[in-house]
């Protein structure tokens with residue numbers, strides 16, 4: 632076994648091996664899964680698309696860093712905030728707020744990470760289509776994935792949480808303040 636192979640095996644075994652499906656998917660399928668989702672509203676439940684507004688889409692991250700990890704993306708395939716117009720920027724900000732509201736009620740996180748990666752060097756898995764991550768956090772959750780690793784278990788949890796968030800969205804008329 633070469634040193635390189637050794638390294639990749641060790642990395643998969645130690646951390647997030649389920650993400651290999653995401654990495655392989657990116658190289659084999661359409662170059663942009665967000666554009667695929669945007670163009671197929673009839674598959675929103677299968678794709679775990681939570682909300683659509685006139686300018687943005689909110690979808691579950693299928694390869695989450697934590698339970699309830701959502702992505703907020705522009706409908707337009709643009710790489711950075713610089714290309715976003717003021718309405719898109721406002722819509723994304725409102726959707727961050729609404730996402731935190733509905734996730735707070737559904738799963739009571741202690742905090743959130745909200746952020747975006749621009750460019751592969753910064754960790755962007757899909758650098759061509761900008762998206763903002765909303766990641767619920769709990770005290771002491773840093774080892775969550777190591778303990779609960781296993782795509783099937785996570786997927787099941789995501790579908791249940793998706794249904795719960797849809798229900799709460801109806802109750803609270805979210806997303807609100809659409810531009």
Ligand SMILES: [Zn+2]
Nearest residue numbers: 663666708760
């Ligand atoms: Zn795209």
